[in-house]
Amino acid sequence: MYVFRSLSLLFLTVAACTSPPQGGEDVRISVLDGFIREALFHGRAYDRLEELCTVAPHRLSASTDAAAAIEWARATMEKEGFENIRLEPCVIPRWVRGATEQLFVVEPKEHAGERLAILALGGSIATPPAGLEADVIQVQNFEELTRRAEEARGKLVLFNRPMDSRLVDPFQAYRGAVNQRAIGASKAAAVGAVGAICRSMTTRLDNVPHTGGMRYAKRVPRIPSAACSTEAAERIAGWIDAGKRVRLRMVLNCREEDPVGSFNVIGELTGWEKPEEIVVVGGHLDAWDVGQGAHDDGAGCVQSIEAVSLVMRLDQRPRRTLRCVLFMNEENGTGGARAYAAAHGAEHHVLAIESDRGGFTPRGFTSDARGEVFDILQSLVELQKRTGAEKLISGGGGVDISPLAASHVPLVGYLPDAQRYFDLHHSASDTLDEVNERELALGAAAIASLAWLVADLPETLPPNPPR
Ligand SMILES: [Zn+2]
The missing domain is CATH 3.40.630.10 (Zn peptidases)
Structure with missing residues (x-):
C-alpha cells in the first residue's frame, strides 16, 4: 500500500x-x-x-x-x-406522500384482509379517507384496455406488463414498460376506471414496490394511482388466471400542494x-x-x-x-x-x-x-x-x-x-x-x-x- x-x-x-x-x-x-x-x-x-x-x-x-x-x-x-x-x-x-398507503385483499375470500405492498406514485391524488374498493381488471397494455373498456368501467385497473427481461439493455426494458406508470391512470380513467395500480418497474421478483412520477391528462377525471411490488402483481395475476374474482381496497392520503x-x-x-x-x-x-x-x-x-x-x-x-x-x-x-x-x-x-x-x-x-x-x-x-x-x-x-x-x-x-x-x-x-x-x-x-x-x-x- x-x-x-x-x-x-x-x-x-x-x-x-x-x-x-x-x-x-x-x-x-x-x-x-x-x-x-x-x-x-x-x-x-x-x-x-x-x-x-x-x-x-x-x-x-x-x-x-x-x-x-x-x-x-x-x-x-x-x-x-x-x-x-x-x-x-x-x-x-410540491407533492407530499401520505402516512397511509395500503392495499387490502377483499376477495378472494380466503385471502381477505391480507396486505399487498404498494407505494403511491408521485403526483397521485388521495383515495377517499376510508379507501377505494373495487374489483380488479388486469391488462398488459393500453390496446387491451381499450378493447376491454366496457369491462374496466368502475374497476381498479392493474397494469401488469413486466419490463422485458430478454432485452440486454435494462433502460430499453424500462422504456418499454414505463408508460403504464406515467400515464396509466389517465388511460384507465378515460374508460371509467376508479383507480390504477401498476406493476413496479423492475425485472426482479420481490416484495419491494418502486415509485416514480405519473401525470394526469387534461379533461380526464383524476383517479388514485400506485405501484405494487412484482410479487403482489404476480399474486393478483395468479388469482385472476385461476378464474377468481379479485376485489381490493386501496387507501392513499398523499396530496399535491402549490x-x-x-x-x-x-x-x-x-x-x-x-x-x-x-x-x-x-x-x-x-x-x-x-x-x-x-x-x-x-x-x-x-x-x-x-x-x-x-x-x-x-x-x-x-x-x-x-x-x-x-x-x-x-x-x-x-x-x-x-x-x-x-x-x-x-x-x-x-x-x-x-x-x-x-x-x-x-x-x-x-x-x-x-x-x-x-x-x-x-x-x-x-x-x-x-x-x-x-x-x-x-x-x-x-x-x-x-x-x-x-x-x-x-x-x-x-x-x-x-x-x-x-x-x-x-x-x-x-x-x-x-x-x-x-x-x-x-x-x-x-x-x-x-x-x-x-x-x-x-x-x-x-x-x-x-x-
Ligand atoms: Zn435519476
Missing part, C-alpha cells in the same frame, strides 16, 4: 508540472491516469455520498431533506474550493483561456422519498462534484470552464432543468455531461452527438478507456441537460453497467450500501476525463449539427 501511495505522489507531482498541457497525446493520457489514481487513492466521492445520504436521505423536491441537500451541495462545493458557487432559483411542484421555489446548485472551475465556453457536468439533487437515492442520483451528484475536484486537485485547470450543476426536481417536474436552460441556454455550452444511471462500473457514454462531433467525442473516449468507460454509443444525454439540445449543445450521458439499477431504482432498496466505492470512483474519473479533454481541446468542439 505504501509503495503505491508513494508512486501516486510522484505521479501527481509530474502531472502537476505539466499544467497548462500542450495537448500532446502522451501528456493528456498521463493527466487522465492521474485522475484515475487520485480517484482510487484519495477519492472523496463515496464519503460525499455517505454525507448526502445521512443529512438528506429522503430529498423529494420541496421537502425539508431537499433543502438540506441544497445546503450540503453548496457547503461541499465551498470545501472543494469551487469558484462562482451559487444557488439559482427554480419553481417546482408549487414552491427551490434551487439548482452550481459551482465552477473557470477556464484559463476561454472562460465563456462551458462544459457542464451534472446530476440531480432531488430523489424519491423512499430509500436514500444513493444511486439515483446521489451517485451522479457526487461524481459531478468529484469530476471537477479531481481536475482541481491535479492542478489541471482547462482552457474552458468546467461547470458542476446539481439540478433540482428531475424526478417529478424538471423545474431545475427548465430554469437552467432559461437562464443559461444562450451561453456557449461546448458539451453537457449528465450522470443519472447509477454509480456502477463504468462502461462508456451515450451521446446525441452527430457526424464530426460524434467522431471527435469518440476519439476522446478512446483516450480514457482505462477507466472501463470505453464505448461511446448513440443515445440521449439525460433528462436535466436535454433542454440544451435546442441550442445545439452535444449531450453526453455517463453509462455504467446498469444491470442491477432497476433492482433498486425509486425504491427503499436504493441505499448507500448498494454503492461500491471503487465503481463510483472510477465513474468519477471517467467523467472528469471526458469533461477535461473537451474543456482543454485546442480547437473548440463544434456545435451538434441539425438533424
Whole structure:
C-alpha cells in the first residue's frame, strides 16, 4: 500500500508540472491516469455520498431533506474550493406522500384482509379517507384496455406488463414498460376506471414496490394511482388466471400542494483561456422519498462534484470552464432543468455531461452527438478507456441537460453497467450500501476525463449539427 501511495505522489507531482498541457497525446493520457489514481487513492466521492445520504436521505423536491441537500451541495462545493458557487432559483411542484398507503385483499375470500405492498406514485391524488374498493381488471397494455373498456368501467385497473427481461439493455426494458406508470391512470380513467395500480418497474421478483412520477391528462377525471411490488402483481395475476374474482381496497392520503421555489446548485472551475465556453457536468439533487437515492442520483451528484475536484486537485485547470450543476426536481417536474436552460441556454455550452444511471462500473457514454462531433467525442473516449468507460454509443444525454439540445449543445450521458439499477431504482432498496466505492470512483474519473479533454481541446468542439 505504501509503495503505491508513494508512486501516486510522484505521479501527481509530474502531472502537476505539466499544467497548462500542450495537448500532446502522451501528456493528456498521463493527466487522465492521474485522475484515475487520485480517484482510487484519495477519492472523496463515496464519503460525499455517505454525507448526502445521512443529512438528506429522503430529498423529494420541496421537502425539508431537499433543502438540506441544497445546503450540503453548496457547503461541499465551498470545501472543494469551487469558484462562482451559487444557488439559482427554480419553481417546482410540491407533492407530499401520505402516512397511509395500503392495499387490502377483499376477495378472494380466503385471502381477505391480507396486505399487498404498494407505494403511491408521485403526483397521485388521495383515495377517499376510508379507501377505494373495487374489483380488479388486469391488462398488459393500453390496446387491451381499450378493447376491454366496457369491462374496466368502475374497476381498479392493474397494469401488469413486466419490463422485458430478454432485452440486454435494462433502460430499453424500462422504456418499454414505463408508460403504464406515467400515464396509466389517465388511460384507465378515460374508460371509467376508479383507480390504477401498476406493476413496479423492475425485472426482479420481490416484495419491494418502486415509485416514480405519473401525470394526469387534461379533461380526464383524476383517479388514485400506485405501484405494487412484482410479487403482489404476480399474486393478483395468479388469482385472476385461476378464474377468481379479485376485489381490493386501496387507501392513499398523499396530496399535491402549490408549487414552491427551490434551487439548482452550481459551482465552477473557470477556464484559463476561454472562460465563456462551458462544459457542464451534472446530476440531480432531488430523489424519491423512499430509500436514500444513493444511486439515483446521489451517485451522479457526487461524481459531478468529484469530476471537477479531481481536475482541481491535479492542478489541471482547462482552457474552458468546467461547470458542476446539481439540478433540482428531475424526478417529478424538471423545474431545475427548465430554469437552467432559461437562464443559461444562450451561453456557449461546448458539451453537457449528465450522470443519472447509477454509480456502477463504468462502461462508456451515450451521446446525441452527430457526424464530426460524434467522431471527435469518440476519439476522446478512446483516450480514457482505462477507466472501463470505453464505448461511446448513440443515445440521449439525460433528462436535466436535454433542454440544451435546442441550442445545439452535444449531450453526453455517463453509462455504467446498469444491470442491477432497476433492482433498486425509486425504491427503499436504493441505499448507500448498494454503492461500491471503487465503481463510483472510477465513474468519477471517467467523467472528469471526458469533461477535461473537451474543456482543454485546442480547437473548440463544434456545435451538434441539425438533424
Ligand atoms: Zn435519476
